[in-house]
Amino acid sequence: MTETPRSEPSNRLPIATRTMWWGESIGTCVVLVGAMLALSANVAWFPLALALAVAAAAILYTAAAPIVRYRHWRWDLHEEDLDLLHGAWRVIRTIVPVTRIQHVSVERTGWTDLFGLVRLHVHTAAGKTTIPGLERPQADDLRDRILAKLRTPDDL
C-alpha cells in the first residue's frame, strides 16, 4: 500500500443546513405522530403501545437525523477535483474531476431563502452531484472557482 488517500475534505456545511433539514422533516413527523394518535384513539384493536412506540421513534429520528447527517458532511474543492464526504451509516467519499464538470447551477428557492442558503449542483455527463446547503456568497465563490478551472469545454 504505497499510496494513501489525501486527507479528508475539510469544509463543513453551514449550520443553517441542519435547521433547514429539521424544517423539512418536521412536517412528515407531525403527520405520522398525528396518524398514530388518531389510530389508537379510533381503532379499537390498535395497540396503544405500538402507536406510542412509532410516534416516539419518528420524533427521535426527526430530531437526530439532521444532527448526524450534518456532522458527517464535508466538502472541498482541490486543484483538480471536487471532494465530497457524507453519510452516517454508510460513509461515501466521492471525487468529481473538475475537467468532467459541464456546468454548475446554484438552486435557490423560497424555502432555502428562509435559511439564507442555496444548493449547489455540479453537472457532469453522468448526472449531477449536489452540495445540499451553502451560504450564498460561498456558493457563488465556489461556482466561480470551478468555472475558472473549466478550460476544456470540448473534450468531455
Next chain:
Amino acid sequence: MISEVPRRLHRAAIVVEAVGSALQLVGGAVLVAIVRGGTPGTAAALAAAGIAASVVMGYARWSKTTYWLDDVALHYRSGVFTPDERVVPRARVQAVDTTTGPLQRIFGVVELRVQVPGAADEDEIVLSAVTHEEAERMRRALGQPEPAAPDERVALRVRHLLLAALTGPQLSAAVSAVAGIFALADNVIDVRDGEGLLARLDTPREIAVAAALALVGAYVLSFLAAIVVFAGFVAERDAQVLRIRRGLLSRRALSIPLQRVDGVVIVEGLLRAPLGLAALRLESVAHGSERATGRTLLPIVRRRDAEDVIARLIPALAIEPGAYERPPHRALRRFVLAPSVTGAVVGVAAALALHPAAWPAAAALAAIGAVIGLRAYRAAGIRLSGDVVVVREARLARRTLLARRHRLQRHALARTLLQQRAGLADFSVTVGSGGRGTARHLDSAAAEAAFGALRR
C-alpha cells in the same frame, strides 16, 4: 457570423414521415373497428382517412423542417404548429450516426443522427432523409475526420450471429411484446366470444402450458429481433475513428472518435457465461442514452478473447495481463448472506400465501440466493493497468468494465459502519454514459490505494 441558407430535408422525408405515422394511425383505426365490431368497410374507410391524414402531416412537417450550419453551431428547426429551434455547438457533437431503413434505401437517402452529450433519445437532432453527399458534408462539418482505410476490422460471421441470437439478451423486450400480444388477443377474443382467454385458464396444467407457450414465443421473437438488429455486424477502426455497422432491414452506421470512448463493458449473460461467451458494450457520452443494442461494440465474442479484441478496436483500453485485487475471504459471508436470506424470505412468503406444501421452494430459493452471492464474491475485483481501470462484478450477469482513468466522471469509496469494523470498503467508478462499475467488500487499504491512484 457566416451562416448558410436554411436547408430542407430530401423530399423522401415526406414519405418516411407519412409511412411512420400511417402505420400507427391505420393500426389504431383497424383496431378500433375490430373492437367496436365494425364492418370491413368502415375499417377500410378509417384506414384510408388515416393514410390521407398521414400524407398531409408528412408534407406539412417536411415543409416546416429546416437545418443550417453557421460558424459555431448546427441549427435545427421543426414543428408544424409550434416550431422550435435547437442549436448545438459544433464542438459539442459527439458522434454522427446514419440509419438506412428500407424506405431510405428506395430513395437513395440516409437518416442522419447527431449525438449530443446529455441529450435523451428524443432530444437528438434527427435528419430523417438527406442524400449521401449531404450526409458526408455534414459529417465533415461536424468535425468527423475523413474515413481512412481501416487498421482493424472485426466482422460477425453468420454462425456467430446465430449464436449471438440464440444466447441473446433481448429477452425482456420480447417478453413484453408477447405480453402485449396476449393482452391484445385476450381483448379481441373477449369481445368476440364474451369470454377472456386468460379467464379460461383454470387448471394449473393449462396455466403452465400458456406460460410455456409465452416463453417459447418470447424466445423466438428475441431470436428474430437479434438477427434483424445484428445481421452484417462490422466493427472497424482507423487511426482516429471507431465505426460500427449493423442491421438487416435498416442499416445502422455509428461512428465515434476513439478519443471519446470512455470504456467497454464485457457482459457475460446467464446463457452466455456457461458457454464461455460474452458481449461487448461501448461506454461513451455520445451513446449513453441508447439502449443496450445501440451501444453494442460486438454482439458476441469468446470470453477469453474479449480483452484482445478490445485492445485491437480501442488501443487506449489495452491492458497488461495481471491479477485482480479481490475481496478478502472474510468478505465471503457478506456476499452470500443477503441474497440467501432474501431468497428464503420470498420463498416462505410465497409458500404461506400460495400453498403450505410448497415450503421446499423456500429452501431452493435460499440456495439460489447463496449461489448468486457466491458468484458475486468470485467475480468482484478491481485492477489498474496503465491508464485503464478494470472493475469486475456479478449480479445476474457478470460485468467487467474497462474504463479510461482520465475519462472517469466520478469515483467513490463507500463503507457502512459494519464494513468499517471489518476493514472492508465498496469501490465504484462512473463513466460518461452514467454506467457504473462497483466492486463490493474489498479490503479497505487496497480500495483506498486504488481510490487514491485514480486522483492525479
